[in-house]
């Protein structure tokens with residue numbers, strides 16, 4: 001272990017905490033609405049965007065946001081049309097994004113290029129700036145407001161989009177809002193967790209919470225809690241072991257998920273417990 | 280243009296699915312008066328679901344004109360939908376789905392409550408009342424994925440009722456139900472119709488379940504209304520035999 005100035009340490013810890021919160025809260029939507037493949041693509045687009053940002057010397061977070069919004073704009077309408085094979089389009093765009101990312105990385109100016117490039121691939125806890133922290137906390141606040149204000153609409157849509165639409169909700173608006181929020185969450189977290197693994201932080205905590213709860217309110221509460229714990233423990237693991245931070249966080253969240261699958265009360269058969277069940 | 284007296288007024292309606300050339304339903308003329316209880320029957324693929332979703336505007340028609348509550352469907356989709364309770368055709372429910380029955384029933388009121396507003400006690404009262412109506416109050420805190428077919432159907436029905444609808448669209452509410460549950464749901468529909476005088480359109484591919492209070496039957500085949508009239512007359516007619524090809528459970 002090395003010694004760090006305590007402000008740097010605090011910034012990093014807060015960064016991990018907010019990244020965990022932002023990703024795992026949007027994850028609650030992504031998991032339930034089957035947006036996994038779109039989100040996965042989005043995180044790689046954000047990676048390509050960050051590389052692009054580094055190449056033209058702007059804030060990589062800005063590049064990431066631009067690219068992931070582009071994906072939301074292209075894929076949102078596509079995924080709405082059931083007839084179009086959106087999986088094929090996703091597969092195509094996925095490889096295209098990776099190719100772009102590698103090309104951009106190649107052209108990043110300066111000597112430190114490879115180090116900076118690697119950081120947005122693997123993530124790096126000490127690249128969190130105060131600026132990032134402010135953006136992450138504002139975004140976390142926005143997500144909380146979004147969930148609180150539109151809770152009833154979100155529940156209706158996540159249960160069944162057609163029924164939600166039929167009771168007078170403009171579901172498309174919410175669908176796109178969720179895509180954009182996911183894009184921002186991914187983009188803001190990419191510097192910490194890394195472009196290759198940020199998506200795991202979206203999926204794993206919610207999937208873990210899913211193993212325990214039947215009430216979506218609890219998923220909304222516990223999936224960020226699990227996300228935050230994963231990030232903090234992952235941070236600690238990275239400090240003591242020198243593992244890359246992104247890998248540590250994903251490792252921890254994967255362990256949580258595995259434990260959850262094994263001990264999930266949802267998957268257990270009640271022993272000698274008579275369940276009243278009408279036919 | 281306003282047509283006030285009728286709940287539904289469809290004039291020469293034709294609906295084409297996106298990317299298709301031929302309309303799934305066409306030349307549909309339908310007038311439904313306040314308080315009518317109508318069964319729409321027809322074999323699978325006849326266009327029954329398409330017709331219902333044209334009425335609540337989930338699908339938009341390409342030909343003709345449609346009015347619900349005197350308002351043109353295309354222009355007033357979301358206002359119209361707030362007054363329509365829709366029970367969707369059976370769909371697969373993930374057994375692990377993290378929703379409680381009471382929240383699903385409440386979700387029916389979402390449009391009515393309105394954006395930026397929160398559910399009040401009076402909204403919850405509606406929820407409890409309509410769950411009571413279908414006899415599912417004990418299931419309020421059960422997960423939605425763990426219900427039997429009949430229980431699920433009743434929750435969907437009470438979700439639609441919680442909306443306080445003026446019009447109820449029911450898509451195959453009897454499918455996947457055993458005889459006893461069918462009877463239960465049928466009794467329930469009769470009771471709701473008697474008590475609240477809601478206009479009901481019930482879609483079914485099965486001739487044998489036309490609820491007793493339902494006085495008018497419409498037969499849909501290959502996207503067209505082929506018969507429309509009193510229940511006795513229609514259920515006894517010969518055409519019905521040929522359409523259902525001896526597959527109707529009862530003739």
Ligand SMILES: Nc1ncnc2c1ncn2[C@@H]1O[C@H](COP(=O)(O)OP(=O)(O)O)[C@@H](O)[C@H]1O
Pocket residue numbers: 296297299303321322323324325326327328329330
């Ligand atoms: N999304 C769709 N796109 C194209 N055709 C469709 C779509 N949904 C249904 N159809 C076609 O429309 C016809 C009527 O379908 P539907 O209204 O669901 O019939 P029903 O409810 O009477 O069984 C069927 O031939 C079906 O194949």
Ligand SMILES: [Mg+2]
Pocket residue numbers: 327328329368450
């Ligand atoms: Mg149908």
